[in-house]
Amino acid sequence: MAIQKQGSAEWKGSLKRGKGVVSTESGALKDNPYGFNTRFEDQPGTNPEELIGAAHASCYSMALSMILGQSDLEPESIKTEATVTLDQDDSGFYVSKVALKTVARIPGADQQAFEKAANDAKEGCPISRLLNADITLEATLEG
Numbered sequence: 001m002a003i004q005k006q007g008s009a010e011w012k013g014s015l016k017r018g019k020g021v022v023s024t025e026s027g028a029l030k031d032n033p034y035g036f037n038t039r040f041e042d043q044p045g046t047n048p049e050e051l052i053g054a055a056h057a058s059c060y061s062m063a064l065s066m067i068l069g070q071s072d073l074e075p076e077s078i079k080t081e082a083t084v085t086l087d088q089d090d091s092g093f094y095v096s097k098v099a100l101k102t103v104a105r106i107p108g109a110d111q112q113a114f115e116k117a118a119n120d121a122k123e124g125c126p127i128s129r130l131l132n133a134d135i136t137l138e139a140t141l142e143g
Contacts, residue, residue: 007051009034022046049095053082056127060100063125067117068106076105084133098131101138114141 007029011020021031029046038045057080064078080102087096100122106114118139122128128135 022051049084049086052095052127052131053084053098056082056084056098056100056125056131059125059127060102060121063128064102064104064117064121067120067124068109071113071117073106073109073113073117076107078102078104095131095133098133098135099138100135101140103140103142105142109141111141115139 006025007022008024009020009022012018016036019033019035022034023030023032033045034047035043035045037043039047039049060082061078061080064080065075068075080100083099083101084095085097085099086093088094102118104114104118109117118137122135122137
């Protein structure tokens, strides 16, 4: 079964002075601005790395929930941050690393089961599988 979802972007102008908007088919993002200044100068708006981070964090959290459910564990909460690192070499810019940091509250879970589920989710989440970057994980079980 293949599922297709769509995101789109429109760019107008040169790299440094141009501007763009990014949208999703679902309407969750609608003409959100992005540009050189939002990517490299911390101006308001989004950028590709932050969107990848949000996609990875949300996908990972869902994958972890699924894997926990296979062991009859239901999380009260899973909070995940994905920090995407943009580096530059002689060939240009590239994403070199994604650092996942997750904190979960899971009644009945022990540390060993949690760590196994957390690492299985890191390896198996569709966005992890998509990315060729070095993906690290810091997983914390609360309570």
